[in-house]
Amino acid sequence: MTLSNYGTGTISIAANGTAAIGTTTLWFTNVLPGDVLQVGQYQSVIIDVVDDTHVAIPQWGGGAISAAAYKIWKLPGSRNTTQANEDVERLVALLNGMGTFYFVAGLTPDPAIGDDGQYALKTNTGLWQLWFKTGGVWVPQGNPAGTSTNRGTWDSAIAYVISDTVSRLGSSYLAKAPSTNKPPESNPAFWDLVAAAGIKGDPGNKGDPGAPGTAATIAINAVTTLPAGSSATVTNLGTSGAASLAFGIPQGAQGPQGIQGIQGVGIEPDASGTLAQRSIYDGQAQGFKYLQTDVLPFRLWVKASNTSADWAGPHFIGGTAAVGDLGSTSDPVLQIVDLGVAA
Template sequence: MTALTSYSTGTVSVADGGTVVTGAGVIWTDGSAKPGDILQVGNFQSIISDVVDSGELTIPPWGGGAQSGVAYKIWQVSPQRFAGAEALTTVNRLVIALNAREIPVVVSDDETVPDPSLGEDDQTAIQPSTGKVWVMSGGVWTYLGIYRGFRFTGAYSGATTYSVGDVVTDAGSSYIWSNETAGSGHAPPNATYWELLAEKGDVGPAGPAGSGDVDGPTSATDNAAARFDATTGKVIQDSALLIADTTGALSRSGSGGIPVQGSNTNDSAASGYVGEYGSATTSVSPGVSFGTTNTPVNLVSVSLAPGDYDVWGNAVYVPGGSSSTSGIGVIVRPAF
């Protein structure tokens, strides 16, 4: 036979006829003492009726005289130490919870409604996969609806399958899927599937103009260069000058090319601009030798800004005395 087990760590004290046993150096809440165990001090024994805390027991009135700081034993024979007793205690707790309707009936994924043979009035049933909830009333399960937290999914997509509680954004507003059947391809604000959660607000009034704000037109021509209107530096307007996106080539809206303005009077335009011109003249005194026949002689030069020019020259030769001319010409060449 298996010997009885006992616990005897520390000491105990109890008054004569007392119902409270206090311990020193003991731990009675770790299973070493249970209601139904037997407390023995000397040759006197008593049933333990309750374990109050780690150092206090409750017993029937003690008949073994006053004891203080004495050795003891707890014989671990309580029915609660046997599997049947533990199971019975657990079942009792479950029965109490069920009677209080604290435990819902769980509906499996392959069921559409709770089992009608389960539950009591006012007890609930829930299907975790869908969030559907029922309550039993008059012996019948009554469907209450779907209770799920919001699941934010971002911008609406026609390829995404949505279910109850899914929240999307579309055109500045947000919507929540309200149809009990999951689905896709139903864009909000389709009221069969979506409920408006938050609507896009109206455009607010314009704020005060800042010191450097620039006010543009309500519309403009694509690729058009902007230009200032008036002299405030805060108003810009559209223009006919177009700038290509990738090449930067200039053109203008409408037909024709870009007119380039030089001088609009009969004078020379600014240096480097269309319409600029320059000239130089010289004269040679009589009797001046032009050098060797067929050899060019520099007569005059003119300085020009970089650019493309039409350049020409004229020479007038008046022979004197016995001089003669043959094949006088003018050569214009750049200086390097």
């Protein structure tokens, strides 16, 4: 196996110097302590990599060099050990910074595990739950952020834990410490106010105009007369966009009885007699009334104009007539008799 090496750029070292200075070198990302520096026939071990152009070495015994070619041999053994040590240091620093979590499979963490300052987290069922160990005891911390339990209206009999949310007197609260019978509005050490009652938020930004909607239509479906005194009704038998209205309109109350009218004047003929005697009056003026009395019922004739013998009628006046028998509905011909004006 051939050793890998790095030799980009040039190197300068003062006589008996303890630092090597590079030009156009990238030592910080390519060289590790323990690698071997070689310039010509002289070699030295790299003690530390300061940056891309400076490394520390033991006192140089090869005399001063300037802008010389070089090789840095990457020794596998030292590189692997150095890299492993650095990785372990980084991991330990990371764990110390973020703390250690124990994942809980049962209902609560095992009291025998963990040290003070460490956390236990339950994520396998239901809402996540968090514990913190202090004084050798796992203390519940409630639900992690984003997994709060909504406990509804605050109840003095319930034991609340961290991250429980409740409502009381129109406001919302978030538990920041375990408590029982600690009203949220008067115990800020145990509760954080999330939303206060009666506080209105700022108006939001105006939304973009919506697409034009379909024009609505209105049609009259039916109009029904309702009993007097009832309320008018309007019922939409269609939809909000295509209304079909059915109206119910109450009948008006009956008005008062009107004043009795003037009694009419009865018919008073100007002359009477038989039909043959009517010719005596053919020359009378328009409107002359002649009552024919030789028939029942009597018949009234009226001069239609001043022309001789221009009579209008007859009109039946009073009298009686025999009632005929009721005919059969199967008779082929139904006769209609006009008792008003004779032909």
